[in-house]
Amino acid sequence: MVPENQDGQGGVSRRGAAAAIGTVAAATAAGTALGGGTAEAAQAPLERRFRADPKAKGARRPNFLVILGDDLGWADLGSYGSPDIRTPNLDRLAQQGVRFTDAYSAAAVCSPTRFGLYTGRYPGRLRGGLEEPIARPDELHGIPPEHPTLASLLKASGYATAMFGKWHCGFLPWYGPLKSGWDTFFGNLSGAVDYYSKITGTGVDLYEGEVRVEDLGYYTDTIAARAADYVRGRRGEDEPWLLNLNFTTPHWPWEAPGDREVSERITARVKAGDARALWHDDGGSLDTYRKMVESLDAAVGKVLRALRETGQERDTFVVFSSDNGGERFSYQWPLSGQKASLNEGGIRVPNILRWPARIRPRQVSRVPVITQDWTATILEVAGVTPAASHPLDGNSLVPYLLRGAREPENELFWRTRSSRALRRGRWKYLRGPAEGGGAATDRLYDLSADPREQADLALHDPDVLKGLKARWEEIDKGLLPYA
Incomplete structure (x- = not known):
């Protein structure tokens, strides 16, 4: 099925949101293919086009910007039906590419999904992927440095690689982004930090590379600024890049921009030994949550603006998603369940793709896709062959997205200790x-x-x-x- 065109700008109604997920596509591909760009580019085999000399005119491999929200619910964006939260930048991104209505995270909680994204495999293939999620520093739980990752495979083929924000795939000194293929890292290793103090139960969790640092700015804004600076710094470079931008927004604690007094109270409780302080069971509100998601949207907008202003927008493949479904304050109608559940509300997530060089705008796809599929897709687009010793569990969407093939008939698999x-x-x-x-x-x-x-x-x-x-x-x- 060829993705449908979208009409209008901005969000959709509640009825429209329900209708958007009401049908799982069963028709075959028809009409023109998804790929955009020139007719010659659309017809050229992807392997030949991207495996040619990267410096040849028209053959430059794209950049990849992979953006994750944290605990963002399926309908928390205007383009997915939120009645109250305003997300103009992400809604515009959806208008400029493809909005997937039936997209899923690899797991119902944080770190296993990240295992799925970085390895392209089921989280349960690695011991660390069995944790729901990783909660403590030890030698047993993490992505082994020798395991191929999206970053290490792209790096070996000539990509610059960077990550800003949440890692959550194992702790130093055993694990970390620099050990798994990323050249540059600024962010946190654990699952959640206070938005201002960056504190966790083990102290400040903010690293420049593998060195602990301090920054008292609002975390969402800080990592967005870092990512925008990285994009601007790549202007004019021949080397393509992969940037993983992993927000903690809108994960608890419930702190919107400017909530410094809330941060101070939570930080004091953490320092006093309150193990539940960051969970913020006694705080938050719909209004605070709205402000957090809107701050996420503004942060994404800042990075997308850097792409546009540096002339890199057309040749950058952008994927936006969430690591799992929403929880306490999320808007997920009509789904049931939430984070940690294998009901739709725990695993169905917003998912947007934009690539102006090859993908036409204003499209909606009802094809079921999952986190690992994006790993396989990115590698094929880049012309990179996965490691034979670690075959992918995801399915590349390239034939469907760029060659007019029938929609993939994926089987999407999940498990937890109890479900x-x-x-x-x-x-x-x-x-x-x-x-x-x-x-x-x-x-x-x-x-x-x-x-x-x-x-x-x-x-x-x-x-x-x-x-x-x-x-x-x-x-x-x-x-x-x-x-």
Whole structure:
């Protein structure tokens, strides 16, 4: 199915948001292909076009800007139906490319999804990916430096690589971005920091490379400024680049720009040994959350403006997503569940792609995609072959996006210690504790008709359920078991 054109600017209505996820595509590709640019460029095989001499005219490999929000809910953006939060920069990004309605995170919590993005594989292939999420510094849990990553593979093929913001894939001295292929890093290693003091239970968590530093600015603004400076610094360089921009926004603690008094109270509690202080169970509000998401949008806008002003916008492949679904204050209608759940609200996320050189604007895709697919897609676009010793679990979207191929028929797989899920087309198999904490049950949902997952069709379509369950168990056999 060719993504549909969008009409209008800005957000959509609540009814429009529900309609946007109401149908899972089943039609074949028809009409013109997704790829943009000149007719010659659209027809040229991607491998030949991007594996040619990077300095040759028209053959420069694109830059990659991969932006993650943190705990951002599926409908927290105007373009996804938020009735109150204003996100003009991200809405404009969606208008300039493709907005995916059925996009998913690799996991329902922070660090496993990042494992999926950086390795292109199921989080359960590595011990650190079994943590939900990584919560302590130790030698056992992280991405091993010898494991191929998106950054290390691109770096080996001539890309400059940088990360600003949240890493959350293991702690120093054993793990870190510089050990896994990134040339430049400024950010935090843990899952959450205070937005001003950058404190966690183990002290200040802010690093320049592998050196601890201090900065008392609002974190969202600080890393956006760093990323914008990086983009400006790459102006005129022949070497293409990968930039991972990982915001902690809108993850707790609930601190909007200017909430320094809130920060001071939380910081004091952390220093006094309150292990739950950063969770901020006693704080936050819908208004604070709105301001946090709007600050995220403004920060993204600053980096996108740097791309435009330096003439790099056309040749930069931009992906925006979230590491999992939203929680306490998120707006996720009509989905059920939230972060840590394998219901749609815990794993379905906003996902936007823009690449002016090859992708036409104002499109909507209902094709189910997952975090690891973007790893595979980026590598193919860059002309980089994944390591044979560590085959990817994601599926490249290049044939669909750039060659007019039929939409991919992906099988999307998830598991936690207590739940499991698999989506194939419109069907979703879900096993989790019954309401009220009862025994686990196998459920079946038709997401095209029931994205809220309220009508269990297990008894109506037992053969479908049986097939999905068998496939889930087949994939699971190849992964590490939980301890």
